[in-house]
Amino acid sequence: MQGLLNKCTSTRLRAMIGESRLLFIDEAQRVPDIGLTLKLITDRIPEVQVIATGSSAFELHARIAEPLTGRKFEFILNP
Numbered sequence: 001m002q003g004l005l006n007k008c009t010s011t012r013l014r015a016m017i018g019e020s021r022l023l024f025i026d027e028a029q030r031v032p033d034i035g036l037t038l039k040l041i042t043d044r045i046p047e048v049q050v051i052a053t054g055s056s057a058f059e060l061h062a063r064i065a066e067p068l069t070g071r072k073f074e075f076i077l078n079p
Contacts, residue, residue, distance in 0.1 A: 005031045010044035013037075017048055028052035029059040042071050 005025070008016075017023055023041065028034045034052065041050055 023050045025052045029054040029056050
């Protein structure tokens, strides 16, 4: 999945997501440019809700913080 999400266009993302209304990405911090990819999805395909999770909260936050300003909710779940 990492390779599929890397440097995707909105057309390709829409084709991959299809009719789904929910996209779940686990270990999102491992996807290169995940912040920009999530921004593209939320801006161009607003009907899709995205849940991005990761085991490295610090790394995930660093990758999505700026591109998703005003477009995200963060939940920190401690073990």
